[in-house]
Amino acid sequence: MPPINNEPAERHTLSLLVDNEPGVLARIVGLFSGRGYNIDSLTVSEVSHDSRRSRITVVTTGAPMIIEQIKSQLDRLVPVHRVVDLTVTGKAVERELALIKVRGKGEIRQEALLIADSFRARTVDTTLESFVFEITGKPEKIDQFVSLLEPLGLVEVSRTGVAAIGRGPDSM
Amino acid sequence: MMREMTGAEMVMQALIDQGVEHMFGYPGGAVLPIYDAMFHQNQVKHVLVRHEQGAVHMAEGYARSSGKAGVVLVTSGPGATNAVTGLTDALLDSIPVVCITGQVPTHLIGSDAFQECDTVGITRPCTKHNYLVRDVNDLARVLHEAFYVAQNGRPGPVVVDIPKDVQFAKGIYVGPENIQHKTYQPKLRGDDEKIRAAVELLAKAKKPIFYTGGGVINSGPEASRLLREFARLSGYPVTSTLMGLGAYPASDKQWLGMLGMHGTYEANMAMHDCDVMLCVGARFDDRITGRLDAFSPGSKKIHIDIDPSSINKNVKVDIPIIGDVKHVLEDMLTTWRGMKAEPDRRAIASWWGEIDRWRARKSLSYAKSPDVIKPQYAIERLYHAVKDKDVYITTEVGQHQMWAAQHFHFEEPNRWMTSGGLGTMGYGLPAAIGAQVAHPESLVIDIAGEASIQMCLQELSTALQFNLPVKIFVLNNEYMGMVRQWQDLLHGGRYSHSYSESLPDFVKLAEAYGGVGIRCSRPGDLDAAIQEMLKADRPVLFDCIVDQKENCLPMIPSGKPHNEMILPDHPEGLDEAISEEGKIMV
Numbered sequence: 239m240p241p242i243n244n245e246p247a248e249r250h251t252l253s254l255l256v257d258n259e260p261g262v263l264a265r266i267v268g269l270f271s272g273r274g275y276n277i278d279s280l281t282v283s284e285v286s287h288d289s290r291r292s293r294i295t296v297v298t299t300g301a302p303m304i305i306e307q308i309k310s311q312l313d314r315l316v317p318v319h320r321v322v323d324l325t326v327t328g329k330a331v332e333r334e335l336a337l338i339k340v341r342g343k344g345e346i347r348q349e350a351l352l353i354a355d356s357f358r359a360r361t362v363d364t365t366l367e368s369f370v371f372e373i374t375g376k377p378e379k380i381d382q383f384v385s386l387l388e389p390l391g392l393v394e395v396s397r398t399g400v401a402a403i404g405r406g407p408d409s410m
Numbered sequence: 411m412m413r414e415m416t417g418a419e420m421v422m423q424a425l426i427d428q429g430v431e432h433m434f435g436y437p438g439g440a441v442l443p444i445y446d447a448m449f450h451q452n453q454v455k456h457v458l459v460r461h462e463q464g465a466v467h468m469a470e471g472y473a474r475s476s477g478k479a480g481v482v483l484v485t486s487g488p489g490a491t492n493a494v495t496g497l498t499d500a501l502l503d504s505i506p507v508v509c510i511t512g513q514v515p516t517h518l519i520g521s522d523a524f525q526e527c528d529t530v531g532i533t534r535p536c537t538k539h540n541y542l543v544r545d546v547n548d549l550a551r552v553l554h555e556a557f558y559v560a561q562n563g564r565p566g567p568v569v570v571d572i573p574k575d576v577q578f579a580k581g582i583y584v585g586p587e588n589i590q591h592k593t594y595q596p597k598l599r600g601d602d603e604k605i606r607a608a609v610e611l612l613a614k615a616k617k618p619i620f621y622t623g624g625g626v627i628n629s630g631p632e633a634s635r636l637l638r639e640f641a642r643l644s645g646y647p648v649t650s651t652l653m654g655l656g657a658y659p660a661s662d663k664q665w666l667g668m669l670g671m672h673g674t675y676e677a678n679m680a681m682h683d684c685d686v687m688l689c690v691g692a693r694f695d696d697r698i699t700g701r702l703d704a705f706s707p708g709s710k711k712i713h714i715d716i717d718p719s720s721i722n723k724n725v726k727v728d729i730p731i732i733g734d735v736k737h738v739l740e741d742m743l744t745t746w747r748g749m750k751a752e753p754d755r756r757a758i759a760s761w762w763g764e765i766d767r768w769r770a771r772k773s774l775s776y777a778k779s780p781d782v783i784k785p786q787y788a789i790e791r792l793y794h795a796v797k798d799k800d801v802y803i804t805t806e807v808g809q810h811q812m813w814a815a816q817h818f819h820f821e822e823p824n825r826w827m828t829s830g831g832l833g834t835m836g837y838g839l840p841a842a843i844g845a846q847v848a849h850p851e852s853l854v855i856d857i858a859g860e861a862s863i864q865m866c867l868q869e870l871s872t873a874l875q876f877n878l879p880v881k882i883f884v885l886n887n888e889y890m891g892m893v894r895q896w897q898d899l900l901h902g903g904r905y906s907h908s909y910s911e912s913l914p915d916f917v918k919l920a921e922a923y924g925g926v927g928i929r930c931s932r933p934g935d936l937d938a939a940i941q942e943m944l945k946a947d948r949p950v951l952f953d954c955i956v957d958q959k960e961n962c963l964p965m966i967p968s969g970k971p972h973n974e975m976i977l978p979d980h981p982e983g984l985d986e987a988i989s990e991e992g993k994i995m996v
Contacts, residue, residue: 257592257593260542261530261531261534261542264531264534265534268534268535269535272535303722303726306722307719307722307723310717310718310719310721311719313718313719314563314564314717314718314719315539316538316539316559316591316593316594317539317593318593319593
């Protein structure tokens, strides 16, 4: 059967405002896995303690019809208040934080430090044979930083996933 | 109303305040306090089932035949897991059900306690919403919210999981007044501009069709009335999905019969060739569309649905209208009249000419036999015997279900209950019991197959206990007929495990339960046997011995478009009808 939708896949960043109640994240993750949608990145945290709201940022890829479907499916979940497609509403600010550990001595160590400096990464832990760098930026920037550190004793990476917010004065 | 009471008392009070008259359930350790609170009141009547799956199907039959939410009460662990099939069924067919489950006490949650399971985890993907109530002071609000969520927007099942300590704990009860969900407020009225555009498109149509579904029934009797009015006003043909049967009267000349895989030739051809399609409360399910890329290729499509996620899910539509069917049809009619819309009478007449030629193929015809009861004949005779009565029909799942949809004709909504989305064998008997509870004076018949009926047969005992004289009309062909039909289609007629081996003697079985058993195997005896069934004031198990080899036609083979149906006058080539690509479809 030919695919009904052979438009190319697009990457979209969705912002969700949800009730911070038990199981809400499971509901969202279960929706993606149950219906076969992709999650490229997912972040979640409470943003308003008084009204017990959490904000979830999901980066997903799919054909336009699938992206529309994902938004409608999310929107009909009872504890989901709002779903905003930041990719559609205009250029949003997207940031990710990563902690990156490198290990090495001598020249390699020096090189890592120089690269970190040029990426404006901060050194948050130092030993005589290792560094932990903290870097914030667009996911692509972090990808690039990590790939440069690979030959310089990269040990491990921990990334937060994307947090995003629309530009301009209005809320989501 | 605010006063202090235990969690268990709150459950009963909330049910009373929600206007619940009947509930279906099965007691167990984790719901005993609620059963005790039930003991102290007599407003809500409890129907004791024999298996929790039966309880949910009864609630579904009750809900679908009455328009009210069905209520279920089951215990923790196996009580909840047994309910899962019914909940999934209600989700797929959009049936409002509130299912209360007991849970182990909060301090034991997560300890693998006796009869503990993660009920909210297990039921999360098979409910519209679910709750675990850890604080008795949240309980009343959650219960009222559960009824609101189950019944508003696209209806569905809602689970409320209540730990046993919460049932014993005392807290403040609040009434249903002022309980409105903070955020869940589905849109009822359609967008004016879209409605206007849709009406303009419809008024100019040369080959229009109304494709209606279960959403018309869910929207209430007024929606069916408006659909009829719109059809009459426009003169356009109407077809319906399995779930929507009864919303439009089958006796009307504009009725094309059901569409889809086992729909009529005229309905499917009209869907394929139409130029404007008005989809009302249906969801372009794969049973309906056939091969998607060849589905109604030349038409502009208008889709009315209360659930935005149904829009553009399978089929891209031109004018989506998000809203409740009743509200949208009302506005469409007002707009139609306001515009003084006049259909293109000539074009419509010639469209009807085409449709009549398709009708003349008589796609529901079958070869009658003087010696053996044809299953279609059995349904026809049953229909003739009961059509003037106040009758509700349920079915199990399989060939008999499709024959019932084809040969039993419905004039009113809420009269037909079948498991459409999930296709749950075992649905029919409990659903019939639920419908009978809602309509004690009416005739309720479960049209069944000998395989399906055995999946929830234990509920016959429930029917006897509560004097619910449901009639079970079994088309017994000693095969899981639809499985066998697909084995003909796909697997060279190798009937792997589709023969109903070691069948019980249904007559004796009925008698063992205290019901009436009737067997009929000759066409000439059928009418009298049906009369005997109708005369009985107790549950009847009617064992109708039918042609073993009959296949259900017409049929759109999987992977084929609407205009490539197998018709009963050309049933040959059944084994070659499905392409390699179509074989992976179900």
